[in-house]
Amino acid sequence: MQHVNIENWTYCRYKSGDFLALITFGADPEGILEDRFDYYVTVLQNEVNEIFQRSFTSLSEACLFLNEKYSDWGFEDQTGAKTGCSTCAAH
Numbered sequence: 001m002q003h004v005n006i007e008n009w010t011y012c013r014y015k016s017g018d019f020l021a022l023i024t025f026g027a028d029p030e031g032i033l034e035d036r037f038d039y040y041v042t043v044l045q046n047e048v049n050e051i052f053q054r055s056f057t058s059l060s061e062a063c064l065f066l067n068e069k070y071s072d073w074g075f076e077d078q079t080g081a082k083t084g085c086s087t088c089a090a091h
Contacts (some may be wrong), residue, residue, distance in 0.1 A: 002075045003067045006059050013075035014066070019051070020044045021070040023062050042067045 004012045004023065004069045015020035031038060043052040049058035056062040 003071060004063050006063060009063060011078045013076050014070040016073040017078050018046050020047060021066060023066060023074060
């Protein structure tokens with residue numbers, strides 16, 4: 001079984017129907033000054049509507065949470081062949 005990890009988190013995610021569970025990153029103003037990023041486990045509906053988000057200070061903790069909570073969903077590696085009207089990742 002495949003899992004999201006610190007090597008593939010930027011291009012792998014879980015999907016169930018219209019829902020996606022993935023990791024993103026960002027920082028608050030204080031974190032930027034300290035060169036610190038936060039990692040967010042986010043669930044989106046239809047790739048637009050945010051349903052859930054939880055912040056982590058460590059990428060490994062975010063991966064662990066994502067895998068424990070959503071690994072029963074389908075695993076998607078976005079580096080694979082694309083289908084649709086285009087080969088870009090948006091389609």
